[in-house]
Amino acid sequence: xxxxAVFFVSLLAGLPIFITLLLGTLVFLLQADLAVLMTSLPIQxxxxxxxxxxxxxxxxxxxxxxxxxxxLTTRLMNAADVFVGGFRGGLAYVNLLTNAMAASILGSAxxxxxxxxxxxxxxxxEKGYNKEFSAAVTMAGGLxxxxxxxxxxxxxxxxxxxxxxxxxxxxxxxxxxxxxAGFALVIFITGLVKGLPSGERHQxxxxxxxxxxxxxxxxxxxxxxxCIIAGVMTPTEAGAVASIMAFAIGAGAxxxxxxxxxxxxxxxxxxxxxxxxxxxxTASVFGWALxxxxxxxxxxxxxxxxxxxxxxxxxxxxxLVIVLGMFLESISVMIVIVPIILPAALSFGIDxxxxxxxxxLATLVGLVTPPVGPGLYIAMTAANLPMGALFRAMVPFLLSxxxxxxxxxxxxxxxxxxxxxxxx
Numbered sequence: 066x067x068x069x070a071v072f073f074v075s076l077l078a079g080l081p082i083f084i085t086l087l088l089g090t091l092v093f094l095l096q097a098d099l100a101v102l103m104t105s106l107p108i109q110x111x112x113x114x115x116x117x118x119x120x121x122x123x124x125x126x127x128x129x130x131x132x133x134x135x136x137l138t139t140r141l142m143n144a145a146d147v148f149v150g151g152f153r154g155g156l157a158y159v160n161l162l163t164n165a166m167a168a169s170i171l172g173s174a175x176x177x178x179x180x181x182x183x184x185x186x187x188x189x190x191e192k193g194y195n196k197e198f199s200a201a202v203t204m205a206g207g208l209x210x211x212x213x214x215x216x217x218x219x220x221x222x223x224x225x226x227x228x229x230x231x232x233x234x235x236x237x238x239x240x241x242x243x244x245x246a247g248f249a250l251v252i253f254i255t256g257l258v259k260g261l262p263s264g265e266r267h268q269x270x271x272x273x274x275x276x277x278x279x280x281x282x283x284x285x286x287x288x289x290x291x292c293i294i295a296g297v298m299t300p301t302e303a304g305a306v307a308s309i310m311a312f313a314i315g316a317g318a319x320x321x322x323x324x325x326x327x328x329x330x331x332x333x334x335x336x337x338x339x340x341x342x343x344x345x346x347t348a349s350v351f352g353w354a355l356x357x358x359x360x361x362x363x364x365x366x367x368x369x370x371x372x373x374x375x376x377x378x379x380x381x382x383x384x385l386v387i388v389l390g391m392f393l394e395s396i397s398v399m400i401v402i403v404p405i406i407l408p409a410a411l412s413f414g415i416d417x418x419x420x421x422x423x424x425x426l427a428t429l430v431g432l433v434t435p436p437v438g439p440g441l442y443i444a445m446t447a448a449n450l451p452m453g454a455l456f457r458a459m460v461p462f463l464l465s466x467x468x469x470x471x472x473x474x475x476x477x478x479x480x481x482x483x484x485x486x487x488x489x
Contacts, residue, residue, distance in 0.1 A: 086347035090354050113349035121220050123338040124304030128311050130330045135315020135322045137282035141166045144279025154261030156192050157202050157252045160185045164206025165245050174432050178207035178440045182447035193262040197458035200448040204440050205248050205462035208429045213241035222421040225403045230300045231293050236418050236480040240473050247465040281314045348400035368409050375413040379474045383427045390431015398428045422480040426470050
């Protein structure tokens with residue numbers, strides 16, 4: 066109880082999450098008469114970061130930064146407009162499809178919502194779309210970032226849970242496509258019930274121009290996914306290659322990135338990487354301390370006393386992670402909860418790859434739910450909307466997300482079929 070009190074007091078006081086976790090660890094060690102372990106803390110902090118898989122994090126962050134600065138995301142949006150822009154509610158479908166394509170490059174929901182909010186909300190409002198609906202579509206599309214590979218959350222789960230990152234990437238493809246279909250259905254129903262502006266048909270000359278312009282950015286996710294599936298590259302190597310491709314396209318083909326811009330790009334990537342790795346290190350130490358008191362084992366026993374059903378267990382995990390996600394950033398939730406919950410999941414016979422997909426989905430919901438959802442605040446600022454109005458517009462997409470999460474929990478083959486196919 067003392068550890069929990071220190072954790073939440075320091076969190077509410079506004080201290081950084083990694084300091085909160087470190088304070089919680091120190092209090093737990095003192096409370097449990099494990100002060101002798103404090104001399105091992107530096108070794109544990111270093112050891113938690115001494116993993117090759119973590120190199121993929123700054124590399125894919127670099128890809129996202131170069132994509133944004135190089136104008137590649139805008140060209141993807143124009144290419145998506147060619148395919149679905151002519152339908153009723155066409156710009157909403159463009160928003161969703163662009164998010165799906167950008168998800169395979171940015172890999173971060175908050176980064177994706179920030180980028181797409183600046184691009185899509187003003188464009189949709191100008192074409193006659195409701196501002197609340199425009200922001201809700203943008204937020205919903207942003208949730209695809211951590212599911213469709215490459216995914217920052219999947220990398221972190223793979224490191225924390227000691228699972229192959231390439232298998233996790235592949236496992237996210239079909240669940241990501243299912244969620245895209247669910248969100249598209251919400252747009253379709255909204256168009257039938259409330260009416261949405263009709264799309265515009267494109268002239269053949271513009272079709273060719275936009276498709277050719279979007280061809281180069283689209284090769285980046287294609288190369289990443291194909292090379293990982295084929296076993297030609299590890300996720301880390303794929304991130305390095307994707308970074309080079311993003312720079313070559315942005316600087317060489319589009320002349321939008323200059324050498325002098327790289328300093329700001331690297332500084333942004335370094336700062337974000339330091340934040341994430343600090344979280345990983347302190348959360349790993351916190352889990353290490355808990356293991357000495359057999360807290361994960363006690364949690365397994367407690368859950369086993371409630372239910373023996375894997376599905377009920379997964380619903381309990383969904384509920385726990387969603388509630389935590391309302392107060393903590395998704396990466397923080399992932400790092401804190403996985404070492405504690407994973408042993409319980411394994412005791413229920415749940416595949417760790419399947420569990421990684423499901424817990425990644427659950428952490429995303431907190432991004433767009435009050436009171437602390439960062440994606441919600443980003444879209445609120447971009448659209449100049451109150452939280453209540455924006456959240457009400459988001460409810461249909463959240464219901465679709467919950468339905469997809471339930472389907473994935475009930476049918477593990479959705480996330481496991483492609484990895485098993487690649488392994489064979």
